[in-house]
Amino acid sequence: MGDIELNKCVLGIDTGGTKTSLAAVDGRGGIQFSKEISSPSTDEQMMVKALLDLVDWGLSESSRKELDVLGIGLGSAGFVLRDEGILVESPNVSWSMVPLKRLVSGHTGLPTFLDNDANVAALGERFAGECRGVDDFVYLTLGTGIGGAICVDGEVYRGHRGTAAEIGHMIIEPDGPPCKCGSRGCLETLASGTALEREAARFMADDDASVLRRMCKGDTGGLTGEMISEAAEEGDPAALKAFSYIAHYLGLGLVNLIHLLDPEIVVIGGGVSRSGHLLLDDVRSVVRERGVPALVEGAQIVLSALGRDAGLIGSAALAWEGIGRLS
Amino acid sequence: MGDIELNKCVLGIDTGGTKTSLAAVDGRGGIQFSKEISSPSTDEQMMVKALLDLVDWGLSESSRKELDVLGIGLGSAGFVLRDEGILVESPNVSWSMVPLKRLVSGHTGLPTFLDNDANVAALGERFAGECRGVDDFVYLTLGTGIGGAICVDGEVYRGHRGTAAEIGHMIIEPDGPPCKCGSRGCLETLASGTALEREAARFMADDDASVLRRMCKGDTGGLTGEMISEAAEEGDPAALKAFSYIAHYLGLGLVNLIHLLDPEIVVIGGGVSRSGHLLLDDVRSVVRERGVPALVEGAQIVLSALGRDAGLIGSAALAWEGIGRLS
Numbered sequence: 168m169g170d171i172e173l174n175k176c177v178l179g180i181d182t183g184g185t186k187t188s189l190a191a192v193d194g195r196g197g198i199q200f201s202k203e204i205s206s207p208s209t210d211e212q213m214m215v216k217a218l219l220d221l222v223d224w225g226l227s228e229s230s231r232k233e234l235d236v237l238g239i240g241l242g243s244a245g246f247v248l249r250d251e252g253i254l255v256e257s258p259n260v261s262w263s264m265v266p267l268k269r270l271v272s273g274h275t276g277l278p279t280f281l282d283n284d285a286n287v288a289a290l291g292e293r294f295a296g297e298c299r300g301v302d303d304f305v306y307l308t309l310g311t312g313i314g315g316a317i318c319v320d321g322e323v324y325r326g327h328r329g330t331a332a333e334i335g336h337m338i339i340e341p342d343g344p345p346c347k348c349g350s351r352g353c354l355e356t357l358a359s360g361t362a363l364e365r366e367a368a369r370f371m372a373d374d375d376a377s378v379l380r381r382m383c384k385g386d387t388g389g390l391t392g393e394m395i396s397e398a399a400e401e402g403d404p405a406a407l408k409a410f411s412y413i414a415h416y417l418g419l420g421l422v423n424l425i426h427l428l429d430p431e432i433v434v435i436g437g438g439v440s441r442s443g444h445l446l447l448d449d450v451r452s453v454v455r456e457r458g459v460p461a462l463v464e465g466a467q468i469v470l471s472a473l474g475r476d477a478g479l480i481g482s483a484a485l486a487w488e489g490i491g492r493l494s
Numbered sequence: 495m496g497d498i499e500l501n502k503c504v505l506g507i508d509t510g511g512t513k514t515s516l517a518a519v520d521g522r523g524g525i526q527f528s529k530e531i532s533s534p535s536t537d538e539q540m541m542v543k544a545l546l547d548l549v550d551w552g553l554s555e556s557s558r559k560e561l562d563v564l565g566i567g568l569g570s571a572g573f574v575l576r577d578e579g580i581l582v583e584s585p586n587v588s589w590s591m592v593p594l595k596r597l598v599s600g601h602t603g604l605p606t607f608l609d610n611d612a613n614v615a616a617l618g619e620r621f622a623g624e625c626r627g628v629d630d631f632v633y634l635t636l637g638t639g640i641g642g643a644i645c646v647d648g649e650v651y652r653g654h655r656g657t658a659a660e661i662g663h664m665i666i667e668p669d670g671p672p673c674k675c676g677s678r679g680c681l682e683t684l685a686s687g688t689a690l691e692r693e694a695a696r697f698m699a700d701d702d703a704s705v706l707r708r709m710c711k712g713d714t715g716g717l718t719g720e721m722i723s724e725a726a727e728e729g730d731p732a733a734l735k736a737f738s739y740i741a742h743y744l745g746l747g748l749v750n751l752i753h754l755l756d757p758e759i760v761v762i763g764g765g766v767s768r769s770g771h772l773l774l775d776d777v778r779s780v781v782r783e784r785g786v787p788a789l790v791e792g793a794q795i796v797l798s799a800l801g802r803d804a805g806l807i808g809s810a811a812l813a814w815e816g817i818g819r820l821s
Binding site (some may be wrong): 302303317319324325326327328329330331332333334336337338339340341348349350351419422423424426427428429430431456457458459460461462465466 | 629630644646651652653654655656657658659660661663664665666667668675676677678746749750751753754755756757758783784785786787788789792793
């Protein structure tokens with residue numbers, strides 16, 4: 168990539184249940200411009216139309232800015248058949264079996280690539296984030312659930328049938344809380360944003376003085392990650408205990424990942440990682456305490472620095488990588 | 495491998511704390527002849543001499559049988575620097591930092607390769623065992639401890655610093671039994687031969703009628719895996735409960751491995767796998783009950799068929815693979 172022409176770019180598109188965003192991204196990972204629309208997620212036809220309209224806007228905006236668009240990368244939550252370019256299903260969106268790759272490439276004539284959000288975010292870390300030049304790493308996304316990607320020799324490891332890296336369903340506490348997958352004590356039930364909210368509500372119930380009570384106006388169900396994060400910043404014991412709970416289990420999960428995979432870096436991304444400074448020290452000490460020293464001491468644990476742009480930079484990385492393979 | 499000449503072979507050598515064995519193995523994985531000696535494990539010089547004497551014997555025996563030896567593969571328990579060909583340390587043997595590869599290749603003039611026992615056994619499964627033609631699989635060795643290897647695209651996955659696949663130190667029960675690694679509830683403390691013996695002693699203590707009491711003559715410390723296996727075959731409840739205990743945790747460990755790695759096959763080898771028929775049904779039902787169906791249903795769980803020859807076939811596979819890379 169020594170010879171990057173900054174008038175060339177790709178369009179990275181991050182589709183989700185509440186919003187869909189697009190960015191024109193150059194070969195260095197710089198966002199030239201971007202736009203976000205709300206997803207008409209209850210209607211498949213409307214979703215497709217909104218997506219293609221957004222692509223059209225991206226192409227005309229690129230042309231106006233004299234940017235040459237070389238390809239399009241699409242990242243989506245849910246289950247994706249990457250090679251076929253089909254979005255099988257996606258949470259909170261009523262589309263299924265949508266041939267997104269063919270639709271977009273047919274509409275634009277541009278090479279188009281599709282992958283799921285976790286794989287795409289991992290590619291973004293390698294392209295312009297914490298893992299530049301790193302071949303073996305694990306990317307974890309902490310949000311409502313927990314997802315992830317495993318990179319081996321610089322490529323996303325997909326396994327035999329393409330379902331690898333279901334990090335959220337690693338069982339950590341065999342008799343732990345029930346998981347929506349049907350099992351119990353999966354990492355997702357212990358260290359996700361959902362677990363943070365559940366535990367904060369529990370600690371708040373035992374703590375009359377918790378500022379969380381005021382924040383959620385006594386409505387436990389109304390507690391959000393933002394509230395808990397804010398309360399923790401203020402030193403609220405219930406909120407701090409909730410962060411410490413998920414950090415404990417996240418640390419145990421990372422011990423397992425490092426023991427199995429010996430990555431150079433573990434990157435933590437996703438919504439919860441924006442409050443990651445409240446987690447990181449605890450996570451690192453659990454890894455130090457519970458890991459085999461010779462195995463864990465060489466693995467760095469860092470927060471993603473891409474923040475809300477992770478999906479866009481990742482989708483763009485997918486496109487740049489795909490174009491590289493074609494040429 | 496369409497053009498295998500059966501007068502060509504490699505020497506596979508399996509070194510351990512109690513015995514060292516050698517076999518001449520042809521390109522189809524057939525053992526032409528073999529020999530086992532006891533390891534003079536308390537003296538490094540004697541260990542090296544015994545090894546080189548065994549190699550000399552193997553070469554002259556090959557010559558007598560008109561077999562052409564193309565290379566030598568060495569498998570050893572312990573920590574190995576594969577590229578450098580150095581055995582850093584090995585349990586129950588008083589040698590350390592031994593440049594085994596250079597010693598043997600210098601002595602014989604033959605291309606020589608060294609790797610640890612778990613990686614070597616996994617190569618053996620791919621060469622002549624359950625994983626012929628399989629690119630993505632996990633090999634687990636159940637013995638006194640638990641080790642393993644992860645194969646990705648037909649090669650042993652080593653990770654960033656070469657320490658990957660420490661499957662025995664995956665934490666499954668955070669408050670479980672202490673592990674010699676310093677942590678608690680590692681798979682090795684819950685599903686190894688050592689765990690089987692510990693649990694059988696515990697169940698026997700609560701069961702006056704257990705045949706285990708007679709077998710070990712009341713000496714709990716004298717219980718062996720063979721006794722527990724024999725008692726389980728006779729239907730002894732304490733022995734059966736001990737097998738069921740380790741099967742439960744082994745099943746949880748396999749769920750995690752399958753969710754993370756999406757292997758085509760999981761092969762269970764090592765000493766305990768010789769009683770594997772007492773485990774397999776339970777392990778498979780735990781995986782069915784606790785795994786995400788779409789993720790676990792495509793992964794086969796099988797016992798190694800190589801038995802006591804796993805180390806020899808594996809070391810030979812290492813040699814055949816190494817020669818293939820050289821040519």
